[in-house]
Structures are given as structure tokens and as C-alpha cells.
Amino acid sequence: LKxxxxxxxxxxxxxxxxxxxxxxxxxxxxxxxDAPQDSVPLTQASMQQLNTVKQxxxxxIKSLLQNNEALRDAEGxxxxxxxxxxxxxxxxxxKHILVPITSSLYIDAKMKDNDKVMVDVGTGYYIEMSxxxxxxxxxxxxxxxxxxxxxxxxxxxxxxxxxxxVTQTMQMKYxxxxxxxEKQKAGK
Numbered sequence: 215l216k217x218x219x220x221x222x223x224x225x226x227x228x229x230x231x232x233x234x235x236x237x238x239x240x241x242x243x244x245x246x247x248d249a250p251q252d253s254v255p256l257t258q259a260s261m262q263q264l265n266t267v268k269q270x271x272x273x274x275i276k277s278l279l280q281n282n283e284a285l286r287d288a289e290g291x292x293x294x295x296x297x298x299x300x301x302x303x304x305x306x307x308x309k310h311i312l313v314p315i316t317s318s319l320y321i322d323a324k325m326k327d328n329d330k331v332m333v334d335v336g337t338g339y340y341i342e343m344s345x346x347x348x349x350x351x352x353x354x355x356x357x358x359x360x361x362x363x364x365x366x367x368x369x370x371x372x373x374x375x376x377x378x379x380v381t382q383t384m385q386m387k388y389x390x391x392x393x394x395x396e397k398q399k400a401g402k
Contacts, residue, residue: 256383264384271377278370282363289359296352302328302345 256264307328312320331348332340343351 256379257386259383261384261387264380264387268377268380268384271373271380275370275373275377278366278373282366282370285359285363285366289356289363292352292356292359296349296356299331299345299349299352302331304328 254263259267302325306325309325311323311325313323314320329345330342331345333343333348333351335341335351
């Protein structure tokens with residue numbers, strides 16, 4: 215597995231100024247000479263450095279997966295709200311509906327005054343809006359959440375590539391160590 219075309223993957227050496235003595239990060243440069251000056255190519259990194267980066271990438275991947283899931287859940291809620299707003303038409307006024315109190319508890323109600331809704335705009339604030347404005351609000355939020363989720367998915371893809379590269383480099387180094395040990399045993 216190779217870095218994206220025209221890019222070089224290397225480890226950043228820990229900065230003595232950062233106060234974090236054992237932190238290593240994967241660093242990308244656009245060209246061979248663009249990697250940060252304080253970086254170490256993956257093949258020259260120690261197993262301990264590679265393991266540190268691998269653990270760091272695992273944490274970042276887990277965090278990105280959680281963020282993506284939260285964004286997609288929120289996107290789904292706004293899409294569901296938009297779908298519900300489509301049922302608020304004059305022909306449905308006065309009809310019986312079931313209103314959810316919890317996820318499994320409903321009350322029977324009659325639809326009344328279906329041209330205005332209360333919209334949760336975040337942090338506990340609700341604003342009364344017309345159905346059309348509420349639909350527009352839901353559409354904008356759905357698009358924003360989908361765009362952000364797409365960005366997170368792109369970052370996740372990159373992190374997974376880096377993780378795979380680190381894992382393969384570790385396996386390659388382990389194989390070389392095994393071969394050297396076998397040579398030493400055979401030479402005795």
C-alpha cells in the first residue's frame with residue numbers, strides 16, 4: 215500500500231517543546247521533500263514508534279466513526295421531521311392522529327392549526343415557524359449534516375489508509391526480525 219499519488223507518509227518526531235515526550239504523528243507531504251523536517255519515514259521508525267502511531271490512528275478512527283454516526287443520526291432525524299411536515303396540509307386539519315409522547319407511548323389527538331409548528335433550533339430554543347419555513351430549515355440542516363458527514367467519511371478513509379500503511383510496515387519489520395532470528399539460530 216502506498217501513500218496517495220505524489221505524497222509521502224512519515225512519522226513526526228516528538229517535539230521537545232511540546233512536553234509530550236512519546237507522541238508521534240503520521241505526517242504527509244505533497245512531494246518527497248515536503249514532509250516536515252522533524253519527520254521519520256515509516257520504514258525507519260522503530261516498532262515502538264509504529265505501535266504508538268497505530269494506537270493513535272485507532273483512537274482517531276474510533277472517534278471519527280462515532281462523529282459520523284452522530285451526524286448521520288441527526289441527518290435522519292431532520293429528514294424524518296421534513297417527512298412529517300409534509301403531512302401538515304389543510305386537508306388533514308381535524309383528522310385524528312397519534313402523537314408520540316415517548317418512543318413507545320402515544321396519545322390520540324386531533325390535528326388543529328396545522329399551518330404553524332414549533333421548531334427546536336438547538337440548545338433548548340424553540341421558534342414558531344410556518345410549515346414552509348420549517349421545511350426549509352429542515353432541508354438546510356439535512357444538507358449541512360450530510361456535507362459534514364461526507365467530510366468526516368473522507369477523513370476516515372485517509373486515516374484507514376494510514377492505519378493500513380503502518381500495519382503493513384509493522385508486519386514487514388516483524389517478518390524481517392523473524393528471519394534474522396532464524397538466521398542466528400541456524401548459524402549457531
